[in-house]
Amino acid sequence: MSVAVLAYMSAAALGAGVVAARAVITVDGQPGFLWARLGVLALLLWVCDSLPPVLSSRQSAWSPSSPATLAAVVLLGPAGAVLVAIASLFSIRRGLQFGQRVFNASMCALSAYAAALTYLQLGGRVGIPVRVSFPSLIGPFAAAAAVHVLINYGLLWLMLRLIPNPATRPSRPSGQPGGLVLLASDFGYAALGLLIAALWHLGHGLFASVLVLVPLFVARWAMGQFAAQEHAYSATMAALCQAVETKDFYTRGHSERVSRGAAMLAGEVGMRPRRVEAIRFAGMLHDVGKLGVPTTVLQKEGPLTEEEFAAIQLHPMRGLEIIREIGFLDEALKGIYHHHERIDGLGYPMGLAGDEIPEFARVIAVADAFDAMTSNRSYRGARSIPDAISDLRKWSGTQFDPALVESFIAALEREGWPEPAAGALPAADTQELAALDHDDPTAPLRVRDLR
Amino acid sequence: MSGRRSPVHSWRQNPDSGGLLLIAAGVLLLLGAGARTAAIGVVRPHAALAFGAGIAVGEMLRLRLPAGREVAPIASAGALAYALLLSVGNTPADQSALQVIAVTAVAMVIGVLPHLAAGRPAGLVDMASRLIAVAVVAMIFRPEIVRELRGSQWWVALAVMAGLLVLWWWTQCLIRALARAGSLRARFGVALRDEMRVQLPLGVAVAATAVLVDFAAQSMGLAALAVFIAPLLATQLAFRRYAGIRATYLQTVRALARVTEVGGYVEHGHADRVGELAVAVGRELGMRESDLVDLEYAALMHDIGQLSLAEPIPGGATVLVSPVNQRRIAELGAGVIEQTGVLDRVAEIVRRQDQPWRGGAEPPLGSRVIRAANAYDDMVGASADTTRALAALERLRLDTATEYDPAVVEALSKVTARRRMSRR
Structure with a gap:
């Protein structure tokens, strides 16, 4: 854990400690029914928080505890809300470290406190709402809910910024909602807090608490299903890509590494998460079209005939044919189609030059070539990373986009590059060895001069 | 999202007689009420x-x-809350x-x-099915019970509402099942x-929300x-x-299953056709939906093992391939699918697709279906020729003693006969 993370966590814990201490002093000596109210709400929060978290690809757990704290804002005011929020300290979750636990509870307490202050500032009345208080109560409550959600996200976002980005993230096509949509849906669940407050008079809050849990459980179920499907999806993709690669032992793992490299570079040049996901996907599938190239051509040693070279040049087109029907960004398709274009216009299939080449294709080209150079080939051993870097620089401006090359090298120095698995040689009957790698800039394919 | 819809997922655009009946009932309710x-x-x-605005x-x-x-x-939820509303x-x-x-209609x-x-x-x-299910609840609840x-005590009201909501859910399932069947x-x-x-999950969420609204309306108003x-x-x-990721998943599997076609391992459209046929046969045999999803994935990927072979098998039609090679394709394909770590049942179906239904442990129903559907498609392909189809079915029937499950072949002949009828 870095110093920055530690400092940030202690600051949050300190802040939460101060508001909690003040809360304890305020509520000391309150009548018993308030304590009962607090107990029910704390129990509700504890149940919500103890649900096994749904891990999405965002690497953060979603837990639906906001209704309980927001109901406490209305029913008990700032002190009560903070005390209810502290209950998340005791939630049952496996694998949650003490530090995380404290940070979660601090986050909860601070956002509850801010929400309660907002509610009071805007003239919200504390206590069980009565009929006449209703329309006028909705405004302050909505503001409090917004503050709650925003502060919660803000604190979490800062934390995620401080922790280095996990390198292995599942690949999937883009089109998934980003943070804004999650923010909006959290705001939606927060509305349940008002329902709890409004129904508190029935059965001392038990009725409302239990009934509110039902939609929360259902939502969690759906999110769990989504996460499971997403995981299954990326696992299936990886397996199928690997199956495609079995055609050629030496390119094993190539797709996976290009996918990771392209995503790393895309992140480095500041693409939005949605586009990074799309490029991850495109990198994974960029060579699928190689299946359409006759094996004899892929295996051939020495120069190729015009026809054979044309067959190789067709593989981006074949790839496009296969994946066109998968519903994802046009940009990813273009990236696959043009990943062998060169900045000087001498690439294929279209011979585009400079900025005419789609950005996705320029990104994939760099990652693709770099992985080809640093992997073993039947005709040469793997080149070292420094050698490959200097080669990238050498062809920067002719084959590669210079700006992207520099960004790629910068990202590489920070995050490193996975060692290609050496592995045993393949069984002779099921695999083949490619003689020349069409991706390899150190050994460009040569066309035999027929004249 | 582009591409064809899967056979599991197709829901005819033109309603059949049952659907028309439902629509007619809905229109009658709208006009009468x-x-x-x-x-x-x-x-x-x-x-x-x-409430009308909420429903709209x-x-x-x-x-x-899915x-x-x-x-x-x-x-x-809005319509149910309006039907069960006690007071505002x-x-x-x-x-x-x-x-x-x-108002609902x-x-x-x-x-x-x-x-x-x-x-x-x-x-x-x-x-129409949504409207009818709500209408049933409203007719029972109003005006006597609500009065x-x-x-009365809140928990009495809650119990009555819960009972009616179970009835609503069940009615809705019944109507939809009739229409889908x-x-x-x-x-x-x-x-x-x-x-x-x-x-079930969405139904529970809807019912709970309706109850919450009705009770909250007593203190909060509208x-x-x-x-x-x-x-x-x-x-x-x-x-x-x-639902989105499920659809993308299926699209991707379908697209990637076609790499065998581009690679010249199988005939064009083979994977898609076998997938569609296998699902239709599976449904005819009364397989449930979760099994049909597995079956569809397995049928789409049943030839994926060919990718691991050094050279495409000439013609690619696995029915004509030697048993040794069939075994290898099935085994290699299952190996690829097992790599995912999440599709074990699909891998099992693919692994045992080449086994005869008699003379050894009986393969899973999915494998038997794929075996017959694959053989049928190998012989008939994209052709619409009736003689060819009948000859293929005849050949499958002759092999029901050991090779193909007679029940599967029977279902296959029903499904294909239906298709020939509708094509005519």
Whole structure:
């Protein structure tokens, strides 16, 4: 854990400690029914928080505890809300470290406190709402809910910024909602807090608490299903890509590494998460079209005939044919189609030059070539990373986009590059060895001069 | 999202006779209840307007679940809450059952207009089934029971509502299962069980929301309606993401299964055709939906093992390939699928696709279906020639002693006969 993370966590814990201490002093000596109210709400929060978290690809757990704290804002005011929020300290979750636990509870307490202050500032009345208080109560409550959600996200976002980005993230096509949509849906669940407050008079809050849990459980179920499907999806993709690669032992793992490299570079040049996901996907599938190239051509040693070279040049087109029907960004398709274009216009299939080449294709080209150079080939051993870097620089401006090359090298120095698995040689009957790698800039394919 | 829809997911655009019956019933409800309400005037117009708006919004925001089910959780919850409404603030809600039906129907029609404007199908069958299920609840609840419940303890009201909501859920499942059994040619019992399994989570969320709104309306007034839409909207979003990834998943598997075609290992369109045929046969045999999904994945990927072979097998048709090679393709394919770590059942189906149904442990039903569907497609292909199809079926029948499961071949011949009929 870095110093920055530690400092940030202690600051949050300190802040939460101060508001909690003040809360304890305020509520000391309150009548018993308030304590009962607090107990029910704390129990509700504890149940919500103890649900096994749904891990999405965002690497953060979603837990639906906001209704309980927001109901406490209305029913008990700032002190009560903070005390209810502290209950998340005791939630049952496996694998949650003490530090995380404290940070979660601090986050909860601070956002509850801010929400309660907002509610009071805007003239919200504390206590069980009565009929006449209703329309006028909705405004302050909505503001409090917004503050709650925003502060919660803000604190979490800062934390995620401080922790280095996990390198292995599942690949999937883009089109998934980003943070804004999650923010909006959290705001939606927060509305349940008002329902709890409004129904508190029935059965001392038990009725409302239990009934509110039902939609929360259902939502969690759906999110769990989504996460499971997403995981299954990326696992299936990886397996199928690997199956495609079995055609050629030496390119094993190539797709996976290009996918990771392209995503790393895309992140480095500041693409939005949605586009990074799309490029991850495109990198994974960029060579699928190689299946359409006759094996004899892929295996051939020495120069190729015009026809054979044309067959190789067709593989981006074949790839496009296969994946066109998968519903994802046009940009990813273009990236696959043009990943062998060169900045000087001498690439294929279209011979585009400079900025005419789609950005996705320029990104994939760099990652693709770099992985080809640093992997073993039947005709040469793997080149070292420094050698490959200097080669990238050498062809920067002719084959590669210079700006992207520099960004790629910068990202590489920070995050490193996975060692290609050496592995045993393949069984002779099921695999083949490619003689020349069409991706390899150190050994460009040569066309035999027929004249 | 582009591409064809999967056989599991297809929901005919043109309703069949059962669907038409449902639509007719829905229209009758709309006209009858609408005329009556118009004649005697709308009682408590504010509430009618508020709930109508909620239902219309819900109909606009409807949601397509996996397997082509269209649901509108917000519209259903709004309509149910209106049907079961006790009072708004201090004012008793004394709208008649017919008014509930009229408001719901009119709001649904308004809510569907944007869909029509955007060129999307109206989904009349699903709309009609939603309306009918709500109508049943409203007719039972109003006016007698609601009068009894006013002034009773809250838990009595809650129990009665819960009972009616179970009835609503069950009616809805029953109607939908009837409609699906008719249009997809699934068995009714299987369709009903599938429906109940799929509709349970959202049904529970809708029912709980309706109860919350009705109780909250007693203290909050109509504002309760606005507040309740927010959480249900968020829940719906979660379901939408789930349905979206399921669809993308299937598209991807289908697209990647075609790499065998591009590589010249199998005939063009083979994987797609076997997938479609296998699902139709599986449904004819009464397989349930979750098994059909596995079957479809397995059928799409049944030749993926060919990729690991050094050279394409000439012609690619696995029925003509030596048993040794069939075994290897099945084994290698299962190995690839097992790599995913999540599709073990699919891998098992693929692994045992080459086994004869007799003379050894009986392979899973999915494997037997794929074996027959694959052999049929190898012999018939994309051809629409009746003689060729009949000859292929004859050959499969002759091999039912050991090779092909007679029940599967029978189902296959029914399915293909139906196709020839509809093509004519």
